[in-house]
Amino acid sequence: MADDDDEEGFGGAYEDGHWIWDENNEQLAFVSDLPPMAVEAIQIPTKAPTGTVEFRDDVDLIEQIRFRRRYQRKVKPGQAEIITVQDVKDIALFTAPVNIMSPVLINMLHLSTTDRFIRALILYCAYYLQIADEMTRRIMELETKVRTPVCELLENEYRDNLGDLRLLVSKEYSTMLIGGSDTRKFHHMGAQKKRRSLSDKDARLFETLLRMCVQIVWLALGRKSFNQIELEMNRMFKSEIFNSVEHTLKTNYITNMAKEERDVLLGHCVRKDTKLNTQSPLMNEVFCHRKIDYRILGLGVIKFPQMTPRLQYMYQAVAGDEESLSTMGVVLGIIGMPRSAFDTMLRPLPTAGVETGKSAKSVAGMSSGQSPKSSASVRKSMTTAHQLYPDIVLPNPPTKEIYFPPSFPEHPERARPCSETQRRRWQNRLQKLLHPQSAGR
Template sequence: MFGIDDEEEDLGGLYEDGHWVWDENKKQLEFRSDVAVPEDDFAPTTPAIFGPIEFKDDIDLMEQDIKDLVLYTAPSSILTPTVVNIMHLSTTDRFIRALIFYFQYYLQIADEMAKRVLELETKVRTNKSYEVELELRDNLEDLRLLVAKEYCTMVLGGADYKKFHHMGPNKKMRSLSKKDALIFESILRICMQITWLALGRQSFNQIELETNRMFKSQIFNMTEHKLKTNYIAKMSSYERFVLLGHCVNEKQKLNMLSPLMNETLCHRPIDFRMLGLGTIKIPTLTFRLRYIDERLSMDERLFEKNGISLGILGMPRSRFDTMLREIKMTTTSSTSSASMRGKSVSRTSRVSMKKSTMIELKLYGDIDLPSKNYDREWFPNEFPMETIKPTRCNPVQRLRWMARAARLAGKHFSVVRRYRNIRLNMV
């Protein structure tokens, strides 16, 4: 769903800004780019990465998927070749799916808990209330664990992320911690934007606050420091119990782990098969694990056919405009009009009646996680080792974004060099 033909001039072809040479070893023509990108392609972008990032909100493309839309509207300062490559890895795709899955459920449960707290004004809590909230908390912790396992793969340089590790594939180089931080900051902000679009452009502040809390802890939550919502203090004890979980490790600043990392060290019953979903072939999955695995790794083109809801993923493109905003659809109830047959009703009454029966269609359904079923009968003699073949992105798609990123980087660095030369001449 990569409708890029209308912007071919802007993105550039696959073989622009370069030349062809004959490779004697391969006995074939090779294309060599003339756009030189400095080794540390993140160095001049520090203020832009850690400062406010504004994504554009209008484009002319006829058709886009979510990732393409976010990359196209992202500031050129963060759209580097490294970021483009990372955004087209299967590990990153699973990470994004896990984020969307988590936040769809998180926002759903946050609304549910707000209603439950209001109901306490007229109802009495029972043991059943605690059991329900305990299950909701456990579900959220499981989904945070899904995000954590993909994030750990990226941090440790595992799987296809190996060559992007800041200490090199073999982890023997000098640590480029600054560059590593800049890369992750860029990736995280892009993924937040993708998640927001996937969830119908709803609750951006909630998504941003919770993402920063999960990955950086509440002490280093930049969004909270900026907005000063004090949202955690405003939560009731029941909301904190469910939404934050019990894996929050309160330590001094220097020794504090992020809540996301705490999920991997939390002392609670965890089905070890969850850690292999999307990557390892597991011979037996419970209904709950299969439900999670489908949303993590199934081709989104099969979502509608299989009745799977994960934000707007897999929905017909005709339901959205070029910026992936929903084209509002309404329906009217025929019951009231049928009951009025044979009766004399004024035109004004009929119009008001029709308006009152307009029902706005919901964009996507709720997540209904199956209850846990500890399958104690299946316990292998050894852990499964066979991996699932990773999904590959469209190579033409990736190369087009690489061409654009390289050209933008070339323009950016030429401006920086020109600015430095002017300063030197002034001195």
């Protein structure tokens, strides 16, 4: 029996296989005679790329005619024919690649909170580029001039203005993160915040939203300084450590800044923490211990009884009527300018006599194939370019103490609704692009 057991164990047959001697490993190995089981393949949905996403900027004449007939916002009788945020969003949606588009993204772009968020981004980026050019000029003048105490006072004013405009962006961004107001249904844990967290889906939504906002801001600022806008927006939302655009371009623009430039453009609310404890500069602005007007955190949402000229300027830029921007002296890029001075793709007509700079791939002299340049040399060419819109002049903050009402305001501000017609048009177009066969029927 012992011999039979050994023979059966050493190469003998079993009902589902047999043993053999593995000469390489010098041990017994069991070989199954059953056919291999079919492995169920897990279908992982294709994720939208959020790195180097290229928007079309060379739309031919036929496409422009199709856009003007089917997707361009129609001006109703009695309305002023000016450029609105919706017009800029329409151009961005029309030129966006299909692989980053989704119905959720289109719906989110047509919210009152997102509209205020985009307008605050346009205002901040326009002022950031303006102050960056001014600081470049001042740093270049240090070679022949001496700094005085007045220089520090002026640069502190620039720094505080940038901090307040970043606060305008961060208040809307915080609302979107916590799922407040009309963004409740887009929260990653559901409208009631009781569902399991869809963190990956939420990250992809905000990545595509950020890339779309970069394109919208670039179009609203006259197609100039694309790389500067993209670098600064990614720094604000992700901090320097997780700035993927900077890791790709390797410009070292923050390292190459002079100390005075860094203090003004970055502000004094930047925190240096470990990677696990790092917060984005926008969140640092919210929790920063500095003197701010608390009413900035409620502009466009709460109706305040008293507002300073500075707050009125910010409110008009973020939540006011776009028809009143020019009459109020508020500069928001090309928003509020006459529609007749631009073509279908919102490029200025030759009769306007202005230059809008280079294309997105070569704006500001920075590209992934070029060597890193200093902060001053990168923006030196921009100071001589013709301006499409005037500079932003923010009113000074009040010298007296901030007014505190006896009770918190109870009446909300009137929310400016987005165009439901345009939202449906872009949803229908996306369905046609995703399902061309069913659309043809």
